[in-house]
Amino acid sequence: MPATFAEKVLAEKSKNDTVVPGQIVTVKPDHLLMHDNAAPITAKITKELDEYGVVNPELPIIVLDHVIPAASEKTAINHQKIREFVNKFQIKNFFDIGCGICHQVVVEKGLGLPGKIILGSDSHTCSYGAVGCFSTGIDRTEAAALLLTGETWLKVPQSIKMALKGKLNPPVSAKDLILHIIGDMRADGATYCSVEYHGAVDSLDVQERFTLANMGVEMGAKLSVFPVDDITKNYFNTIGVAQDSFEVFWADQDAKYMLEKEYDMSEVEPVVAFPHTVDNVKNIYEAKGIPVNQCLVGTCTNGRLSDLEAAAKLLKGKKVHPNTRLLVLPASKSIYEEAIEKGTIKTLVEAGAVILPPGCGPCLGAHQGALAPGEKCISTANRNFKGRMGCKDAEIYLASPATVAASALTGTISDPREVA
Amino acid sequence: MKVWKYGDSINTDMLFPGKYCYTCSTIDEIKPHLLEDLDVNFAKEVQEGDIIFAGRNFGCGSSREQPVLGLKAFGIKAVVAESFARIFYRAAINQGLVLIESPEAVKAYTGSEEVSLDLEKGELIVGDKKFTFPPLPPEIKAIAEAGGLLEYTKKKLKKQ
Numbered sequence: 001m002p003a004t005f006a007e008k009v010l011a012e013k014s015k016n017d018t019v020v021p022g023q024i025v026t027v028k029p030d031h032l033l034m035h036d037n038a039a040p041i042t043a044k045i046t047k048e049l050d051e052y053g054v055v056n057p058e059l060p061i062i063v064l065d066h067v068i069p070a071a072s073e074k075t076a077i078n079h080q081k082i083r084e085f086v087n088k089f090q091i092k093n094f095f096d097i098g099c100g101i102c103h104q105v106v107v108e109k110g111l112g113l114p115g116k117i118i119l120g121s122d123s124h125t126c127s128y129g130a131v132g133c134f135s136t137g138i139d140r141t142e143a144a145a146l147l148l149t150g151e152t153w154l155k156v157p158q159s160i161k162m163a164l165k166g167k168l169n170p171p172v173s174a175k176d177l178i179l180h181i182i183g184d185m186r187a188d189g190a191t192y193c194s195v196e197y198h199g200a201v202d203s204l205d206v207q208e209r210f211t212l213a214n215m216g217v218e219m220g221a222k223l224s225v226f227p228v229d230d231i232t233k234n235y236f237n238t239i240g241v242a243q244d245s246f247e248v249f250w251a252d253q254d255a256k257y258m259l260e261k262e263y264d265m266s267e268v269e270p271v272v273a274f275p276h277t278v279d280n281v282k283n284i285y286e287a288k289g290i291p292v293n294q295c296l297v298g299t300c301t302n303g304r305l306s307d308l309e310a311a312a313k314l315l316k317g318k319k320v321h322p323n324t325r326l327l328v329l330p331a332s333k334s335i336y337e338e339a340i341e342k343g344t345i346k347t348l349v350e351a352g353a354v355i356l357p358p359g360c361g362p363c364l365g366a367h368q369g370a371l372a373p374g375e376k377c378i379s380t381a382n383r384n385f386k387g388r389m390g391c392k393d394a395e396i397y398l399a400s401p402a403t404v405a406a407s408a409l410t411g412t413i414s415d416p417r418e419v420a
Numbered sequence: 421m422k423v424w425k426y427g428d429s430i431n432t433d434m435l436f437p438g439k440y441c442y443t444c445s446t447i448d449e450i451k452p453h454l455l456e457d458l459d460v461n462f463a464k465e466v467q468e469g470d471i472i473f474a475g476r477n478f479g480c481g482s483s484r485e486q487p488v489l490g491l492k493a494f495g496i497k498a499v500v501a502e503s504f505a506r507i508f509y510r511a512a513i514n515q516g517l518v519l520i521e522s523p524e525a526v527k528a529y530t531g532s533e534e535v536s537l538d539l540e541k542g543e544l545i546v547g548d549k550k551f552t553f554p555p556l557p558p559e560i561k562a563i564a565e566a567g568g569l570l571e572y573t574k575k576k577l578k579k580q
């Protein structure tokens with residue numbers, strides 16, 4: 001029977017010959033991702049952990065990234081409890097503050113691999129579909145149960161086929177493409193579904209695929225996945241992952257889809273998601289001239305080297321407009337190091353950017369770069385919900401790194417094609 | 421019993437602001453901030469047995485179970501929505517919070533109808549209209565019957 005990516009992986013991992021959408025199967029995920037929420041997760045099962053232990057010390061991946069360095073005594077205690085848990089149960093895959101944002105770290109460290117199942121207590125766990133991994137978000141309670149049992153149920157999702165054609169015209173980027181797709185699909189257009197990218201994906205590198213996969217959940221998707229091709233394999237070579245350490249799955253040609261869509265990348269223009277929903281997407285022309293108090297380049301959506309470089313290219317030799325401020329967060333330590341070596345960080349700092357530690361920073365409004373009432377921020381993040389950056393009376397606009405950098409130069413939302 | 425009615429895409433930041441995620445962990449710390457940026461009266465006035473009606477994509481956004489824990493602790497009998505976001509749906513199953521997906525029932529409620537809900541019978545009555553919802557699949561029913569996923573897991577471990 002022809003099968004989609006999700007059907008193939010779930011059939012294999014649940015030891016069924018075939019599975020159909022809607023069917024509930026039991027699987028043992030390869031990894032469970034947690035971040036700063038590892039403390040509240042383990043606190044739910046303190047007694048059971050003492051009695052039964054962690055089912056497999058290789059299962060958890062813990063990355064401290066959400067509120068780093070600790071912003072208060074409370075968040076410091078949170079980190080302290082996680083370090084104690086890691087030591088007590090000999091958790092191997094632990095990344096302390098400064099390593100980077102959990103999703104970036106999982107892929108960069110070769111833990112997010114093709115054909116693996118990774119469940120994470122974070123909604124953007126769907127990011128690893130960029131490299132052909134079956135990954136999706138769960139809640140804290142489920143993460144706690146997984147630590148004890150190592151298995152859970154998953155419903156086989158319906159699948160959506162996104163056929164891409166053409167090529168993006170820089171400075172139009174993968175971020176503009178995914179915002180364009182979400183604007184079209186709407187915030188719930190792919191709810192419970194597995195979104196597969198087909199067609200001209202070979203014009204997108206792993207960093208760009210990551211941006212697309214990362215935002216799958218913003219249209220409700222369970223997964224968001226790319227085929228494993230030479231681009232993926234070259235990426236694995238550069239990070240030292242052996243080609244025989246994973247198994248590649250992909251959809252059959254005649255697999256059945258709930259919906260098939262086609263997007264011509266050459267027609268995509270710079271776009272902006274207006275407050276307060278991600279699917280409120282408009283052409284840059286409609287946003288031009290809106291004054292912004294803060295500009296943010298970073299987060300798990302757009303904190304990779306190519307994103308910092310796209311911003312630096314526009315800012316080189318110029319200055320951030322005095323009416324605004326620019327915050328930059330590299331998504332990981334290794335990206336940070338590369339950006340230092342290449343001079344990207346120097347360019348950004350000279351232009352007036354404030355560099356924040358590799359982590360989530362202002363993205364979730366828990367610390368750093370919070371907004372005041374009435375302020376507007378243009379950000380490369382993935383969410384612009386009311387209150388997201390700490391203040392319910394502030395506004396967040398989402399755009400590409402180039403658009404954010406162009407806006408930092410003028411102090412108002414600007415088209416990177418006109419500023420460059 | 422009061423019905424609270426909200427619109428489409430009520431996301432997790434509206435249900436429980438992200439800024440409290442690492443400072444409020446106990447249920448008593450969570451409750452006062454529930455729906456804070458959406459409806460300031462909710463946490464003050466909600467009573468056990470109340471029902472929430474909402475539009476599409478309820479609970480979209482972050483993996484954040486504080487809204488589920490809080491709604492459950494306040495004794496919300498059910499959330500009836502046109503549709504739910506996936507992680508929220510799963511979190512509700514894991515806490516035993518009842519979610520009913522019924523666009524028809526949401527449309528039938530305009531703000532003044534009498535509402536009653538019989539979970540045993542799987543029946544929701546809005547004004548003079550009756551809506552039925554199907555029983556849970558066995559895997560999920562087992563979790564609900566145990567009183568949530570953690571209770572279910574603890575029982576399972578004890579048996580082994």
Ligand code: SF4
Pocket residue numbers: 066101102103122124299300301359360363364381382
């Ligand atoms: S950068 Fe933002 S969206 Fe990404 S994991 Fe951190 S808080 Fe979540």
